[in-house]
Amino acid sequence: MSLLVRVAEVTDETHQIRTLRLIREDGAPFGPYEAGAHIDVTGPTGVLRQYSLCGPPDDPASLLIAVKREPRSRGGSAALHQVAPGDSLEIGEPRNLLSLAEEAERYVLVAGGIGITPLLSVAYALHSRGAEFELHYFARSRQEAAFVELLETRSEFSDRVRFHLGVPRGEQPELFAAMAAAATPACHVYTCGPQGFMARVTSVFTPVVGEDQVHVEHFVAAQVDTSCDHAFTVELDTGEVFEVPAGKSILAVLEEGGIDVFKSCEEGICGSCVSGILDGVADHRDNCLSAADKASGTQIALCVSRARSDKLVIELY
Ligand code: FES
Known part of the structure; x- marks a missing residue:
């Protein structure tokens, strides 16, 4: 709406x-x-x-x-x-893909550049809950960092925020490692920023807290090798059957077939087109479903993801 x-x-x-x-x-x-x-x-x-x-x-x-x-x-x-x-x-209505864990010993928020935006609302929410959290904010310089005054002066944040300004990319892993060394397995980590930045945060924290407790928020689509894509069949829970050729998305095929699918980014980021899988195995290529959602095999982003099996049976949400 x-x-x-x-x-x-x-x-x-x-x-x-x-x-x-x-x-x-x-x-x-x-x-x-x-x-x-x-x-x-x-x-x-x-x-x-x-x-x-x-x-x-x-x-x-x-x-x-x-x-x-x-x-x-x-x-x-x-x-x-x-x-x-x-x-x-x-x-549009607010939509959420970054679910905030209910119980964590401590929340570690790691933002890179404009990635501060979703983590700022997370920080407000954690403060309201009375939760323990720390917010690490990496930016090229103070001039290029947003919300500096707010983060320095609001009581919710002032003693929780660590600015890391002008840190060369090569020195980031050392800082991430120091943060990870202070974390415990009961911490949840949330990161948003450039792809490489989030990948470095994920690789450092995953051995400490496990991959399900490292939550990433993506702004841009993943780069995927599509050279080995093959055709497969999609059946809707209504019984309609569609052939999805290589080079065309499930979403495009359904739309051409007159099926209305809710969509927005068409890049696997926003989650609008996520639907249920009733049968078959997905080849996940999105950045919106969590690792746990992908592992459960019950959901698929129709705009970018494909099938590993010859057929997928899908329930449109
Ligand atoms: S339309 Fe945004 S994830 Fe598919």
């Missing part, structure tokens, strides 16, 4: 990152959302993009998003850098 919102406030966090505070056009309050959630935002040019919510998840008055202007923007982030207070935008 989409919702009309108005831009109430625009703040330049850095020369590339701008926050937009959004309020409902109808003046009604927002419902609470889960920490780490994101929303679809349709900008003035009609381009739809996903943005993490970075305010307190229980604030009914407004939603906050941070938009980094991408140098090769195809109309999404650049257009949102043009909006002004009073402008209207269309947004």
Whole structure:
């Protein structure tokens, strides 16, 4: 369901990152959302993009998003850098792919660059719960780090945040190793940032806490070798059968067949198209399902993932 919102406030966090505070056009309050959630935002040019919510998840008055202007923007982030207070935008319901573990001895949040945005809402939620957490924020420089003043001055964060500014990539593993050495098996780790950054965090913390307790939030699609793709059959729980050739996604084949599938990013990031698997084995290529979800073999992202078996039986959500 989409919702009309108005831009109430625009703040330049850095020369590339701008926050937009959004309020409902109808003046009604927002419902609470889960920490780490994101929303679809349709900008003035009609381009739809996903943005993490970075305010307190229980604030009914407004939603906050941070938009980094991408140098090769195809109309999404650049257009949102043009909006002004009073402008209207269309947004979707908050969706969450980064589930926050209920019980952890301590939460370790590791953000790289714009990856601070979902982890900021996680930090607000952990503070509300009275949970033990630490937030490590890596950025190229103080000038390029968003939310510095907020993180330094708000009592929720001031003694929990460690800034790591201008740390060369080659020196990051040493810092990650020091954090991991202080962690216990009952910690949960949440990371968001560039792919390589998250991969380094994951590889250092996994031996300490296990892969199910390292949670990653992806912004960009995974690069996958598709040269060995083969054709397979998809059967819906309604009995309709489709042939998916190499070079075409399940989502594309279903849409061509007149089946309506909820979708958004079409890159395996947002989770909109995730559906149930009733039979068959998936070849997971998304960045939205957790390792545990993939291992359970019960869900698949139809826009990017394929089949290892000759046939998949799918239940559309
Ligand atoms: S449409 Fe976003 S994960 Fe498939």
